[in-house]
């Protein structure tokens with residue numbers, strides 16, 4: 001297993017290990033994307049080596065697929081298992097109502113598909129991800145069809161967002177679904193996430209937003225005082 005490098009990494013690993021311990025025999029599990037989810041994947045692999053038998057895991061990105069395959073986790077997909085027993089993933093922001101901003105890793109569409117296909121969605125994080133209001137610390141990622149980038153940018157700006165096309169290595173970042181991502185900063189935060197989500201979804205060419213509302217059931221936070229699970 002990778003050695004944690006900072007307290008935050010240690011806390012992410014604690015959350016990943018605790019969430020892997022929630023996985024039971026015979027489950028179909030969705031695996032999230034990002035550094036916290038990578039600790040989950042490593043811990044699940046260890047449990048499988050120790051004898052846990054799952055039906056299979058569905059990865060939320062190519063990166064997670066590659067990691068899980070390299071660790072010999074049995075993989076499956078939504079065509080074979082359209083319902084997941086559990087989906088476990090990180091988040092960029094978590095509010096007190098378990099509403100989330102996700103998508104820093106660029107996998108928000110597949111992540112939301114898996115979260116909505118799961119009977120139980122467990123979020124794993126370190127304490128820095130907890131916020132009182134969404135959108136204050138982290139821009140909202142919005143996945144869009146590249147052809148429509150200019151009209152969509154205009155419409156998002158009219159909703160009050162400062163809109164940046166995500167780049168990697170000085171070229172536009174392309175998602176696993178061949179789309180672009182706009183990172184949208186709302187200077188006052190997002191006081192009504194459901195309304196903002198509906199307004200953004202009404203723009204033609206928007207594929208999905210990083211607002212995960214009414215999806216997460218449980219949060220596992222690793223921190224200096226150990227692991228806290230809410231609600232228990």
Ligand SMILES: O=C(CO)[C@H](O)[C@H](O)COP(=O)(O)O
Pocket residue numbers: 032033034035036037089090091092101102103104105106107108111
């Ligand atoms: O939404 C995500 C990827 O699209 C990640 O779950 C989120 O960015 C958290 O990442 P990390 O665990 O590396 O802090």
